[in-house]
Amino acid sequence: MSSGNPETRQRILDAAWRALESGDAKKTRMGDIAKLAGVSRQALYLHFPARTDLLVAVTQYIDRIKDVDGRLEKSRNASSGGERLDAFIEAWGDYIPEIAGVARALLDMRVGDPDAGMAWDDRMRAVRHGCDAAVKALKKDGDLSNDHTQAQATDVLWMLLSFENWERLRFGCGWPQKKYVTEMKAMARRLLTD
Amino acid sequence: MSSGNPETRQRILDAAWRALESGDAKKTRMGDIAKLAGVSRQALYLHFPARTDLLVAVTQYIDRIKDVDGRLEKSRNASSGGERLDAFIEAWGDYIPEIAGVARALLDMRVGDPDAGMAWDDRMRAVRHGCDAAVKALKKDGDLSNDHTQAQATDVLWMLLSFENWERLRFGCGWPQKKYVTEMKAMARRLLTD
DNA sequence: TTCCAACTTGACACTGTGTAAAGTTGATGG
DNA sequence: CCATCAACTTTACACAGTGTCAAGTTGGAA
Structure with a gap:
């Protein structure tokens, strides 16, 4: 290898x-x-x-050291769907700043580098998986809004929690990290539950 | 010149x-x-x-031909704040696909090209201005949710209507354009009004 | 001692942007 | 009818960064 x-x-x-x-x-x-x-x-x-191989290896390296899986695991133990949603948003939301530099690099690298795109998409699929799990938990509790199918709710949450949105609110709008997490929780609740 | x-x-x-x-x-x-x-x-x-100058000129060329200002103007004539919000989302939402190609190019070009970044930021400021106006109209009608200050509501709407979110929902999630507009209206209402 | 893996050194091909300079062409005006 | 000029073409080249190639060097294991 x-x-x-x-x-x-x-x-x-x-x-x-x-x-x-x-x-x-x-x-x-x-x-x-x-x-x-x-x-x-x-x-x-x-x-x-190639440059891309290095970049991809770095993201995996960071993931291993920062222990993403462990962090997200925590959110699985929540009792209610709503709590699970909160826990997931908190876990992911507080993870973003830790990987922001490399994430932006990978994102920039996508241009003209399919491998970088693949690596990024792979990460995003993982996040989407977490969104899906949170939505499922909501649904199970009967707390999912009737406005959305389950798939659509996942789409919405996934969009909401995108790295780009974090960047925009954090730097484009000057929100502090704490505010970002708090408001994201509130917005997700508003959008996904009745 | x-x-x-x-x-x-x-x-x-x-x-x-x-x-x-x-x-x-x-x-x-x-x-x-x-x-x-x-x-x-x-x-x-x-x-x-330079390449960037061309790109910037193309965006202005398109704007002139597609008449953005005229489109957004329409949203100003709405009677209620809610209608104005809808009209704005419709106008902007249906404008995005028309400029998507060039927008993506400009966005990609930002990497290592400050001028491209400026040109893009300029466009985004214009959109933000529209968001701000819509929020103001809501506030005037007393329909703005207590959850948000006016500035914060603008931030939220601006984030929601970002080009990246459109791309993600449209292509990442496979939403048809019509669904994008409909759902955006619904989400904006949910997030901004009580 | 020999050999090998891991690394260094230096040169170079390639791609795309942007610059420079000399040549062509067609319209306009004396 | 010729000179001129603006607009464009052609050819050549500098530059940056990636990635490749080939020929060293070095320290440790067999």
Whole structure:
């Protein structure tokens, strides 16, 4: 799969993470990451054949370290559908800022890079899955609004919780993170329940 | 402002529009547009110093031809705040598909091109202005939900009506255009009124 | 000692943008 | 009828960043 020393690989992933988190994603070149990792530019290509491969590996690396699955797991234990919805929004909403840098990089990279698009879509499918589960829980409790079919409710929640919406509210509108989470919960309730 | 024959300029704008509308925006190179317009690549640079300038000019060209202002004007004549909200969502919502190709191109171009970002932000500010007006009309009628301050309500509506949300629902979720407009109206009402 | 994996060094092909400079063409005016 | 000029073409090239290639170097295991 990947040749080379795993330690070096990790140093590269770490450097890439730092580089992406701090500053313009598109402006982080392979050479920059290499320098930051203290290896030659070619060493990067030795471990990751293309820029995209590196990016994708970084997202997986972060996911592992930040433990997304564990966080989202918490929301599964909620007793009522409404609580589950809240827990999910909180878990995902507070996860976004942690991955924002890399997410934006991946998003930017989609342009002219199908692999980056795939990696992103993959992440988004995971979020959608969580939305679906939350909606199902609501439905089970009989709390799902009649205005929506179950699928449509999932669509709506998924749209609402998109990374782009987070960016817009957070930076375009200047909402503090806490407000974002609180309001998202309120909006989701309004839209999905009666 | 721009040297060269206005007819040629228009042929270029027209070609660029067609090129962007049909197919991957990032993959439309200056040379492609030139070929489509039946002029040399350099003629493009003669009329538009940079790719971004061309893009921005295309958006303005489209706006003029499609008459955005006229469309949005209609929403100003609504009698009640609620009707005004509906009219605005309908006007904007049905305008999006007409500019989707170029909008996506501009959005993609933001990466590493501040001017493209400015052009896009400018458009979005115009939409926000419309949102603000609709919210004001609701407030005036006393129909604005107590859950939101006026500014916050504008933020919410603006987020809801974002181009990205349209893309996600339209293509990510497969909603027909008509459903998008209908549901958006319903969601806006739910979120903004009691 | 030999050998190998991991890495470095330096050169280079490729793509697309944007620049530069010299040539063509057709209309306008003296 | 010629000069001129604007608009455009043609050709060439600089530049940036990605990715490739081939020839070293180095430290440790067999």
